[in-house]
């Protein structure tokens with residue numbers, strides 16, 4: 001079985017005879033009517049429908065390192081400490097703490113499931129888990145009530161034995177219930193026994209293995225709690241760390257099962273620009289081409305593709321993110337100059353202004369002397385950075401601005417800003433005062449040379 005050169009976890013559904021590589025549905029150029037290679041433009045050979053992707057049991061190491069992202073680990077630790085504290089309190093406080101932790105961790109679990117099913121194998125952003133958790137918990141309570149109601153109805157109609165068998169059925173199908181809930185985001189489909197059985201039958205052996213892994217994980221948490229049977233908050237927190245870690249792994253495994261079996265399930269993952277290659281948008285096409293060019297190291301073509309894409313989609317933060325990655329990786333930061341203002345307004349629209357200092361620090365990391373060419377950009381960035389508590393960076397941007405751009409209209413404002421920034425730095429009061437004097441001078445003679 002050949003895999004896509006650019007997505008080693010996807011089957012190659014096409015092959016370029018010139019480049020001697022396999023490509024997945026995502027990595028082919030459909031723009032010319034027939035399917036062509038993004039690299040050499042030659043028409044591709046169809047490899048026919050591929051088999052499923054690498055099954056999860058052959059990448060267990062990756063599944064277990066999935067929660068090892070910095071943010072995710074932090075979430076696990078904070079959730080564990082808070083829930084241990086919550087458990088040690090009583091009354092309303094305890095309830096509120098435990099409820100908040102459950103809402104956030106459950107939401108995050110479902111995000112991991114959905115993102116994995118969509119082909120994204122890195123843990124999602126934790127900040128996405130802060131909202132929507134309450135609704136989710138409410139839905140999960142409804143799901144459990146629905147299941148309990150069905151079991152009680154069964155007990156009523158067919159007696160106790162039937163009810164016990166039915167309970168065992170639901171227990172074994174619980175992961176399938178969660179998977180269906182994440183797929184359809186509807187309570188009805190999640191607890192519809194027909195849908196649940198259909199999913200289990202479609203997943204077959206893989207589902208049984210998933211159940212086995214979940215059982216092993218739950219059993220190991222049980223063993224652990226016997227080892228640390230102390231009643232103190234610390235041992236409770238340690239147990240929670242392991243439980244939350246497994247919690248995320250389990251959701252990732254459930255998501256991976258969907259991803260692995262997406263063809264059997266008729267489920268199309270939304271990996272970056274997914275779907276039928278013939279139906280994808282121009283933007284998805286551009287993103288696919290950018291992906292291939294970057295992985296092929298075809299930088300001249302990549303650079304012009306980025307510039308075209310940014311002009312066409314000035315509001316797409318994802319393209320900017322990739323562009324900045326690319327510029328930093330190739331030490332081509334000067335290229336960003338033409339895009340700074342559009343980039344800043346895009347960050348603002350997306351509510352991601354907090355990213356600005358990180359982006360600038362990354363650029364300075366590869367090009368320590370970097371300064372944007374435009375005076376307007378320098379002034380604007382300096383203002384943002386001062387607000388974000390980075391006065392030193394702010395000073396660096398304004399410093400010498402009156403020499404570099406003597407005709408810049410907002411010079412005086414810029415130096416007042418620099419004075420404010422200097423005041424926030426230790427032992428810079430003298431410079432701040434000098435800077436303020438310069439700013440006042442510039443105010444009187446706005447076009448001083």
Ligand SMILES: [Zn+2]
Pocket residue numbers: 004005006007010023024025026027
């Ligand atoms: Zn691919």
Ligand SMILES: [Zn+2]
Pocket residue numbers: 016017018019020037038039040041042
């Ligand atoms: Zn080719």
